[in-house]
Amino acid sequence: MGNLKIVVIGAGQVARTTHLPILSKMKDVEIAAVCDVNGAAAEAIAESFGIAHWYTDHRQMLQTEHPDAAWICVPNRFHHDTVMDTLKAGCHVLCEKPPAMNPCEAAEMEEEAKKQGTLLTYGFHFRHCAQVKLLRKMIGAGSLGNIYHTEVRWTRRRGIPGWGNFTNKKMQGGGPLIDIGAHMLDAALYLLDYPEIAYVTASSSDRIGKQGGTGRMGKWEGDSFTVEDGLFGRIQFRDGSDLQLSTAFALNQKEENLRNILLYGDQMGASLFPTELYGERDGHPFETNISIPQDHDWHEDCDRNFVKACRGEEPLLVTAAEGTYIQKLIHALYQSAESGGPVIW
Ligand SMILES: NC(=O)c1ccc[n+]([C@@H]2O[C@H](COP(=O)([O-])OP(=O)(O)OC[C@H]3O[C@@H](n4cnc5c(N)ncnc54)[C@H](O)[C@@H]3O)[C@@H](O)[C@H]2O)c1
Known part of the structure; x- marks a missing residue:
């Protein structure tokens, strides 16, 4: 060719x-x-x-x-x-x-x-980052044991983009969940190999967004702010494990930007950014930092x-079917945040 x-x-x-x-x-x-x-x-x-x-x-x-x-x-x-x-x-x-x-x-x-x-x-x-590839391999080999709890986070302190369509629901479909949370959610579900979902719950807020202001990513207007500024959800899987998601453009937290996936297994725990493993050996706690050179642009x-x-x-790493699945999950989280109740999968 x-x-x-x-x-x-x-x-x-x-x-x-x-x-x-x-x-x-x-x-x-x-x-x-x-x-x-x-x-x-x-x-x-x-x-x-x-x-x-x-x-x-x-x-x-x-x-x-x-x-x-x-x-x-x-x-x-x-x-x-x-x-x-x-x-x-x-x-x-x-x-x-x-x-x-x-x-x-x-x-x-x-x-x-x-x-x-x-x-x-x-x-x-x-999905293409070396840290995700490595953790997926380790999870597949059973190194973490059974993963029963996962925390997924991408939250910014004041990171509401002051340009583009990010605060306009009609153009974007939503706020941080559909924009940045979607990336971490996609990577986490890929790591977990798509466990079957039982139900989803979430709550969201636009309290900071609606105030308008200036942050690290420019100035935004409260009057035209039509998306959530933060969404906090929980996905209950059929096998009894769960995933907690926090995603925000603006949140009164200490750090400017928190972005990570934490996986808790019955043999070891793991963090994605930085890539670390945590556990106990012979009655002693250990933690291992796996340094991965950033030699590739994802x-x-x-x-x-x-x-x-x-x-x-x-083969494609990200398939069309996986895209539909993530979109369905995003929708379920928004639906739950709007209705205040669980959304059965
Ligand atoms: N993977 C990532 O990390 C990542 C990063 C940034 C943006 N994105 C995604 O990329 C997309 C574009 O984002 P962006 O920041 O470049 O937006 P942008 O607003 O800077 O650019 C979008 C461009 O599309 C043009 N456009 C609109 N409708 C069109 C049409 N029908 N035909 C041809 N052109 C049209 C606009 O005139 C504009 O120039 C969004 O979906 C965004 O979520 C992904």
Whole structure:
């Protein structure tokens, strides 16, 4: 197979700072065109990355360019329609996370990929980090024993983004849960190998968001703040184990940013960031720090996995079905927070 012919849809922050710098270095990839509804943005990004063609309509681009694969980097609200059009054009798709706005959309996208016989994956890049890969191997080998409790956290003290759509529910589908919590939740469920869920409970708050203010990520307006600023959930698994999730853009905690997964097994406990193991041996407590050099960009591994999967060289690490599952879980957590009651899986 010659070069993989690709296009990028959405010329905003993630395309400009993450995917295009990575893709433009790949020798076996030809970036044929880029598209953005904002023509000036499309033209500017095409010029800075030396891309020959730019468009403002992705359907026209797909018809003209006939790409093998597309990176979809548009706001969450437009994931579904853009992914569906691209799959229908017979093109493999890497869509940025979250998969969509709700589980129906994600399921339709998964179904369409199956129908077309094309690949569909999502930008859950934390799966690709060496720490996750190592812990997953150890868990699979039984080193932690039975894991009966997991704590998942991505909380910021004052980290409400002052740009983009992050505080707009109609565009994003939600706040920190669908944006940053989704990454940690996805990595945790991958580590645990998707135990069967019994029910989900959650509560959320928008008390700090609604006040408006200025934080480490800029100034935000309280009046237009329509998402949660924090969500705190619990997932009860059928095997009796559970997972506690805390995710917040703004929380009155000491640290500016807490991001971790803690796994508690009956043989050992483990932390993801930093990667550590905890236990007792011969009546003595021990803790082991596993230093893992940060020699890989996780986004790069994510993009590379998709390119190789398009070439039939390796399987996708993040499947469309797993994307639908995470979307369903996000929805259940939001439903529980709204209703105040448990959501049976
Ligand atoms: N994996 C990660 O860690 C990560 C990081 C950042 C963003 N993201 C995801 O990437 C997506 C984009 O985020 P961003 O920060 O780049 O947003 P952004 O607002 O900076 O850029 C989005 C771009 O899409 C364009 N656009 C909107 N509708 C379009 C359409 N129908 N066709 C073509 N272009 C269209 C907009 O004009 C804009 O230029 C979001 O889903 C976000 O969650 C993921």
